[in-house]
Amino acid sequence: MSIGAKSGAARLDEAAQASEALSLDAFIGYNLKRAYILVQEDFRRALAGEGLSARTFSALAIVMQYPDITQAEVARLLGVDRSGMVAITDDLQARGYLIRRPDASDRRVQALAPTEAGRLVFERTRDKVQAHEQKLFAHFSAEEQQTLLALLRKIRNGQMEEEA
Amino acid sequence: MSIGAKSGAARLDEAAQASEALSLDAFIGYNLKRAYILVQEDFRRALAGEGLSARTFSALAIVMQYPDITQAEVARLLGVDRSGMVAITDDLQARGYLIRRPDASDRRVQALAPTEAGRLVFERTRDKVQAHEQKLFAHFSAEEQQTLLALLRKIRNGQMEEEA
DNA sequence: TATTGTTATACTCTATAACTATA
DNA sequence: TATAGTTATAGAGTATAACAATA
Numbered sequence: 001m002s003i004g005a006k007s008g009a010a011r012l013d014e015a016a017q018a019s020e021a022l023s024l025d026a027f028i029g030y031n032l033k034r035a036y037i038l039v040q041e042d043f044r045r046a047l048a049g050e051g052l053s054a055r056t057f058s059a060l061a062i063v064m065q066y067p068d069i070t071q072a073e074v075a076r077l078l079g080v081d082r083s084g085m086v087a088i089t090d091d092l093q094a095r096g097y098l099i100r101r102p103d104a105s106d107r108r109v110q111a112l113a114p115t116e117a118g119r120l121v122f123e124r125t126r127d128k129v130q131a132h133e134q135k136l137f138a139h140f141s142a143e144e145q146q147t148l149l150a151l152l153r154k155i156r157n158g159q160m161e162e163e164a
Numbered sequence: 165m166s167i168g169a170k171s172g173a174a175r176l177d178e179a180a181q182a183s184e185a186l187s188l189d190a191f192i193g194y195n196l197k198r199a200y201i202l203v204q205e206d207f208r209r210a211l212a213g214e215g216l217s218a219r220t221f222s223a224l225a226i227v228m229q230y231p232d233i234t235q236a237e238v239a240r241l242l243g244v245d246r247s248g249m250v251a252i253t254d255d256l257q258a259r260g261y262l263i264r265r266p267d268a269s270d271r272r273v274q275a276l277a278p279t280e281a282g283r284l285v286f287e288r289t290r291d292k293v294q295a296h297e298q299k300l301f302a303h304f305s306a307e308e309q310q311t312l313l314a315l316l317r318k319i320r321n322g323q324m325e326e327e328a
Numbered sequence: 329t330a331t332t333g334t335t336a337t338a339c340t341c342t343a344t345a346a347c348t349a350t351a
Numbered sequence: 352t353a354t355a356g357t358t359a360t361a362g363a364g365t366a367t368a369a370c371a372a373t374a
Contacts, residue, residue: 024225028297028309031316033218034243036200038323039193054197055364061188072171079198081366086334103325108332108373139322142241144315144343145192151304151312152195158303219341236355245343250357272350272355 039136046132050125051095055080057129059088060114060122063098068111070103097121165316210296214289215259219244223252224278227262228286231277261285282328292301 097118263283
């Protein structure tokens with residue numbers, strides 16, 4: 001089964017002790033990636049029945065928060081390219097969750113407004129996501145959750161200051 | 165430029181205050197994603213000159229840490245599918261950073277062993293990544309960095325316990 | 329000149345299914 | 352039966368470049 005005489009697991013443990021310094025686990029970036037993958041998979045499972053992906057959920061949340069926002073503004077808030085917003089908007093409109101509303105004062109833009117169905121599905125999925133996040137972080141104390149949230153936000157803050 | 169009489173930014177600030185409860189920023193998952201994207205882009209920039217991606221770097225790190233490991237074991241450690249390891253191994257072998265070494269005791273497996281060039285490039289890129297991570301988290305205290313690391317690891321721990 | 333929405337396009341990453349050779 | 356390595360393939364997500372309409 002394994003390469004030498006020892007079992008694979010035993011060999012790995014031994015090697016790990018011998019070369020702690022080489023470990024990926026020492027990098028924040030690596031741990032961030034692994035954590036993100038886990039949480040994202042969990043998120044996907046939580047929203048499986050709703051037909052919403054992470055990005056459509058996020059876009060719908062932004063439209064709920066800022067009714068009559070433009071696609072370009074949503075893209076900026078989410079940190080993605082304008083071009084990617086078309087498919088997301090198409091998807092949400094096809095499901096009847098928002099409408100493109102022409103703006104009289106600027107005929108280039110189409111304001112995005114949630115429909116009643118969009119409002120309902122957002123509130124339902126938001127609750128699902130909240131419940132799932134609570135389950136996912138059940139082994140975290142309230143303080144640990146707040147600390148994690150604050151530290152994750154701080155990563156973005158440092159980056160934003162650098163850009164400005 | 166904007167939809168109403170107000171500027172886009174002013175309108176967004178106002179709306180944000182009016183609907184704090186709808187905000188994506190309340191979700192750990194969303195903040196984790198945004199943070200991950202930033203750190204990953206930074207990582208990419210740091211390794212731009214080396215021709216190594218995050219996954220090839222990670223795989224090389226594992227092979228350095230566990231010489232003569234198999235592709236399947238690397239895949240398990242990295243949490244990806246075996247099939248994806250082929251392209252990564254091909255890439256690292258084509259660059260001369262590792263070799264596939266047939267295993268006499270199990271002719272299905274090919275042990276992965278770093279070459280001297282692989283050792284050198286790994287140590288150089290690891291230092292680059294460390295330096296870049298230090299710069300990226302310069303606005304974090306040493307304690308904050310350790311706390312973040314511990315909390316990120318804890319996310320995976322909770323998941324792994326659940327699987328076991 | 330700059331911006332909005334849009335299309336076409338290509339690239340990265342990843343997973344699934346199937347195959348073979350081995351165990 | 353199960354596992355290792357492999358291939359083919361398809362999907363999600365994202366970015367870039369270009370265009371017309373409009374500011």
